[in-house]
Every structure is written in C-alpha cells, then in structure tokens.
Amino acid sequence: MFEAPYLLFLGDAPDGLAAKMAQGIYDWRPEAVAGQFRMEGCKADMGVKDMTIKEAAEAGIKTVVVGVVNRGGIIGESWISVLGEALEAGMDVACGLHNLLRDEPALVAAAEKGGSKLHDVRVPSVKYPIASGKKRTGKRCLAVGTDCSVGKMYTALAIDREMKKQGLKSTFRATGQTGILIEGNGVPLDAVVADFMAGSIEWLTPDNDADHWDIIEGQGSLFHASYSGVTMALVHGGQPDALILCHEPTRETMRGLPDYALPSLEQLRDTALTLAQWVNPDCKVAGISVNTQHMSEEEALAYLKDVEEKMGIPAVDPFRQGAGRLVEALQCL
C-alpha cells in the first residue's frame, strides 16, 4: 500500500497508549522504521531516532506514518503544517484515522505540490456481504479484552508468529488500522457500516484447511460502552473455536470512560463464551494474555500464577514470555 522506510509521526500524543499504532508497527516491522517525529509535549517515544522533516527527507524516508490517535480519531489541527511540510518534501503520508487526509485541503494541496500521495488506510475498499452465520471450515481464534488497548493485537500477532515458527498453518487477520499496516491487508472494522460488520469478518476469515488457524485481531471490548457493538460483530462474525482473554491489570477505569471500572476476567469469560457459543457451540476459552508492562517482573509472575490457578487455563504475558503456551493450549483444544 505504501513504501518503507517510515518516519513514525507521534504528534502531540498525551501518553504512550495514544501512540499504540506506531508502537505496533515498530514492534512487528522494526526493519521498516527509520525514525520518529515528535511535537512539543509529546509523551510517547518509540526509542528510535528523532528526525525533523528536513532530516527525514535527507534520510530517504518514503512515508510518514501517522502513528498517533486522539479521541474520536481526528487529524489534529496542529499536525497539518508538519504533515504538509513532509508532503511538499515529496514524502507520502499514511493515516488510519476517522478523518481522512484527503478531506484536508491543505494536505491535498501540499501533496500536489510535492508530487506525493495521501494514503487513507481506514477507508474500507471492499463491499462486504451481510453475515450468513454459516459454519466455516478451518480453526479460528479471537482475542477479546476486558477493555480497549489491553494488547489484543499484540497477542494475536505473537500467537501467529509462534505458530509460523512451529510450522503450523496460521494467518494473522487484521481488523484495525495498525494491524492492516503490519499485515498488508485486513478489515478496518470500526469504519465499516453497522449492518456489514459481522459480514466483513466472515469475509476476512473464509473456509480454510481443517488444520489452519485464523488468528483474529480483536477490537474494543464487550464491556466498553462506546465500542461493544464492534466487538460483538467480531464474536459472531468470527465464529471462533477459541477465545484468548486479554487484560491489563493496572488499569483502574476503562479507556475513555472514567465512570467505568474494568470487568473481571471471569465476567469477560462468561459473557464472551456465552455469546460465542451461540455461533460455535464448541468454542472454548483457551488461555489468558496479560499485559504486565506496568508491573515488575516479580509482580507480573506472581499475578500470572494467581490468575492461572484461579481460572484454570494458561495465563501468560506474550511480551515477557512468548506465546508458546498459548499456542500449546490452542493445539490441545
């Protein structure tokens, strides 16, 4: 869709979570990332070389990738001049936000001037069907979370990478902008029209070999008042054989919803399984993926042990420990 090397644009990200798109690209395609651009007050940092737009052009950057999200998915007003400068210097700009680059006259003008391109990866490019609910061949695993931004994409990518390493048949199925940038294709689910959400996921995960796994990236949370409908479409469209529960134990309230505490892993398990078994009676919860980035190693291991005993299924942090035990659990279903 667009070419490396990338300059990751982190804008004025208020925290690391706001730059999860950039983090995802860097974690899974580090070889494609040559630098980052941070505005004043930016609280995110990928740990790569900071570049000005001039330096980026001199370094041969092909694409500036907007790797930051603000609430509502809008292109920040303060970003326009920076992105415009990059476009005028001949670099493409890629963006997965709700508001489109192509709707910003200043950017359209800058791209024309620089002979560069605007890539709105968020716009669905396929006419999705209405979901049929018909049973499909092959295996599917869906990551579901107690909240948004708890590591569902990371978990799915780690499982897919581990499966491939073991010589198993596996495909990462991207459902969000970052995942699509990483995988090269997918469904930008949160931009799909309501009636076609589940159908788009059926389309993304078609009939396959009996021993092939689709590892489906999750979105939102069944318990997140803003986005639960999107998650529901993944559960019913994805027809999962296995669910991986994803959680971030230090989160006190749900992302963007200060009035809501997170559900427990038991609540997530019971609700997600009940809903998933409606379309696939054999669906099971295979394991738990915990994002322990805000805990010490000792705390993390103690927490994982505790959760594993309480829930009776493997609980790991794939970032610290790899996804081997999750893959083992999927193979034993």
Added chain:
Amino acid sequence: MFEAPYLLFLGDAPDGLAAKMAQGIYDWRPEAVAGQFRMEGCKADMGVKDMTIKEAAEAGIKTVVVGVVNRGGIIGESWISVLGEALEAGMDVACGLHNLLRDEPALVAAAEKGGSKLHDVRVPSVKYPIASGKKRTGKRCLAVGTDCSVGKMYTALAIDREMKKQGLKSTFRATGQTGILIEGNGVPLDAVVADFMAGSIEWLTPDNDADHWDIIEGQGSLFHASYSGVTMALVHGGQPDALILCHEPTRETMRGLPDYALPSLEQLRDTALTLAQWVNPDCKVAGISVNTQHMSEEEALAYLKDVEEKMGIPAVDPFRQGAGRLVEALQCL
C-alpha cells in the same frame, strides 16, 4: 421530509415480512396512505387500493414510498422501471434501503425529467459522537428481540402511543428507516459507521425530565449473527432502565439464518439484562411483547398466560390487547 399522500411500493415482496416497512407506515400513519403498487408475484398486501402508476398520478399521490426490503437492502433491478415511471410522472420517491436512489442513473434521469425528487432516508445526516457512557437523566425503555422482525418497532410505537394517551411524557425514538418515516426523525442505525453506533443512540436519547420516557425502537437481535453488533450498540448506547422482550413464537429459524433456531425468552432475558446492567445497574426486564399474528385468539391467549406464569412478568400482544399492561409495568419499576 416528504409529502403525503403516499403510494406504498411493495415490489415483488416474497412475503409479508419483506414489506414490514410499508406495514409499519400504514399501521401508524394510515391517513397518509392512499394506495399500494404490487408487481407480479408480490406476496404482500396492505389491504389498500391497488393502483397503477398512471392511476396514482391521477389520484394526486405525492410520494411513492419503497416499502419492501430484500436481503442486503438492495434496490431491485425490476423495480427501476416502475419507480422511473413514477418519477417521470412527477411523483417523488422515498426509500430507506442500503443502495441509494441517487446512485441509480436511470432514476436520477427520470427525476430530472419529471421535476421530482429522490429521498434516501437511510443516509445519516448527523455527525454522531463517540459514546461517553455517562449516566443521563430521564427514563429509557428499549425493545429487544429473540430475532429480527418480531415486532420491536410495533411494540415501542404502541407503548409510546399508550403513554401519550395516559398523559405521560414519552417520545418514540426511531432507529430504523420505517420508524424514521413514521416519527419524522431518528437514527438510521444500521447505516451508521461502527465506531459511532453507540454514540448515535446516546445522541438520540439525551438528558431529559426525570419522569420522561424515551421508548427506543430496537434493531436486530443479540442472537442474530448478522446484526448482533447493532443491537449491542443499542443496549450500551441506550442505557435502558427497562427492557421489553419481543418474540414471535411460531418462527422456527432466525430470519435469514436457516441454520439457527431462536433463543428462548429466558436466554434473551439473561443475556440482555447482563449486558444492559453494565451501563445501568438498575435496568430491569419490565415485560414481554409477543407477536401472535400467526396464532388463533385462543392459542395466543393460552401462550401469553403460559409465558407470563413462567417468566413472572406481564406478557401481552400489544396488537391484540394494547400496550396498557406494559405501560403499567414500566410505571411500577
């Protein structure tokens, strides 16, 4: 949005359910309907005067309303010539389907020729916010169903009509094309982009007087694999104080999903209540609305009595019995 008198276009509807949009308009605005147009093989019938397009023009019809839905919500190819004839004769055409009248060149040309207008009521005209999940003032009631097309809109309209008759403060909140045609405003929820679904319902049912009821039209079903995400957004965006369970007892498989039986009323109650109480812990299931149109009076009354005893809450068919007992139940919550 467009003017009466209407000619209801029933096209080649394979059954009465396919013409539920026309039926809804006729049930709630009978004074606006002057006739119907049925093509060969049409199995739907509103019981009003059949008219040719020529007769409709002579009778002073202002708008031909497309009152038929086929799977996927597409404008039938065989409809184009009829609708084109109406447009050329100077009548407007209104339509709530996925495919837009404005995207059919033959219709655009016919409208230009006839000086008439195309009304695509399905296109959202508002930029909806992301849902905040914040508690709102006023009371809200949401109709949820064991399946699509079981009478959720009818139930909501009947409750609203009964509340107004009793002098209570009530507003019918339309979430589908038919409801919007009836009420004059609302959210065409199934056409809203995924991320904004719950936000659109918050927008539709804002803060209100403590004793005011929003009676929210339901969509889809939490158990319908194609549309459950849409229903989920209604449950979390609507923040209901009360749920009315809607059911059609003679339905053997879910609409459009021949592989799926309907869930039980108990399954619907437990799942819907669990999900609704996440955003409104005080939410209760107030009553059950049963569509007994395919049962005899005797069968219907026996069934309702049985359900009421089993579930412990009022069970009525508002079409046969009115919505009085449902309103009473809502007032007693």
